[in-house]
Amino acid sequence: MTSSMSTRLRLVKLGISGLILAVVLLAGARDAAAYPQFQFSSGTNRCGQCHYSPAGGGLLTSWGRDESADTISMGGDGAFLHGLLSTPSWLGIGGDFRFAFLENDVGSPEGTEFAAFPMQADVYGRAAINDSWSINATIGVRGIVRPSDNSIGGRIGAAGGDIMSREHYLMWRPSATGPYARVGRFFAPFGLRFVEHVYYVRRYTGYDLYEETYNASAGYVAEDWEVHATLFAPPPRNAIELIAGTGPREAGFAGYGELRLAKTSAIAVQTRLGFGDLESRMTGGLVGKLWVDKAKILFLGEGDLIHQTFSTAAYSQNQFVSFLGADFYPARGIMAGVAYERFQENLGVSRTGRNAYDIQLNVFPWAHCEAVLLGRYQLTGAGAIDGGTASLVMLQLHYYL
């Protein structure tokens, strides 16, 4: 190959890379994409095998990139930019880009809502200082579901103005298994850790969209078990938008311990103790997973009891939130799931509950590409139609770097 051809090829590769990065930066930040559905079902025993984060989510390791192509997708190359460019071993770059179309009916007199919007655009970076230490950061642009200018241009323009970093932390992790520690902003390990923030077990436990906290966390990951302990605090009250957050302003402790059996099942106990000015929550729960290889079905469950106290109002209440789902993997590159969710905001008062029924189809036609079709039906009240109903159909187109 002549030097001019080589230069031209390099320029083309750089151009493609720049184009993809530009597209990504036009959308919105969301969540470090985590797929707990792939634990056991893909032959992977623990989340930290595929992700640099010891609790999963976010930037993929080289093993995770290989798995994303060879096991999870129907084909392709899972490497960064499909293998067009390689990064030095100390540098990891990745990202998630999602565009969503939704149809939402909540019984509003305005009728069914239709929307198309950039949902997520996060770029992940990891710089290894040496074999043990690394700096990790996520930066993205917030997606906006309902901007004042409802046109596609208005949606992209509205999203483009708000850059934020949901995760940034320093990590000590000398090996894939063993002890680790990290300090900075991320979600404290807890629960099933779905990518879908609308699920009740995320929304009502302190893990809704942009509720990442500042933490000092440590843990130990072994092949068949892991424990994580985290002290957390909310972002500063008057923080700049880059690092601001949402949700109850609680500080406290989160603990999660998981035991895995025969590479096909896991049971975890967890707690989260959050103390705020207006309210405090003491949460305890169980997480379970069971992979039935013959049927190619993964069962996932989580149930949490929450004791919430309101200091000024001198009142306390108990809550319950749960998820029960099953995912079926009929062929490589296809995942179909159903789930039932329950949240009761006060166990002492009837008709304060809500139920959700979900059906989801994920198709991974090629490495880096995913289409997600989600149907969700919600009932408020005691489960009967004495409250409202809501139905949602959403199509997501997802590309990861």
Next chain:
Amino acid sequence: MRPGNSLTWILRAVGVLAALAPLALSAGCGSDTDDRPAQFSFIYPAIIEPSCATASCHSNYTREAGVNFGLSSGEAYFQLVARHFVIPSDANDSELIYLLKADGAPRMPPDFALPEVDIDLISTWIANGAMNN
């Protein structure tokens, strides 16, 4: 069966039970009497903050319609009253109730209706003078 296998299966059964536990509690429970305080110091952190101050709606980030319920309880109260979403002692004419019931107004929250008992509690707070108590 070897002891190790027994332990494995017992733990797997516990895992399955943990996964199935939500079904056992799915029917709902509780009394028909609502003993919750109709005070803003309860209503804000228990209902308004988790339902309305979410990332895509009235949060520090998004401020839909210029409304931000994510700053503090006091600021949320000020916005509800000063912008006339709430008319103290007059729940029937308070826009907030129309929005929550989707009664001639767009449904709030836009992703699902609040339970009727929550709307009733907010109505009671307004009827009692909508104090910042």
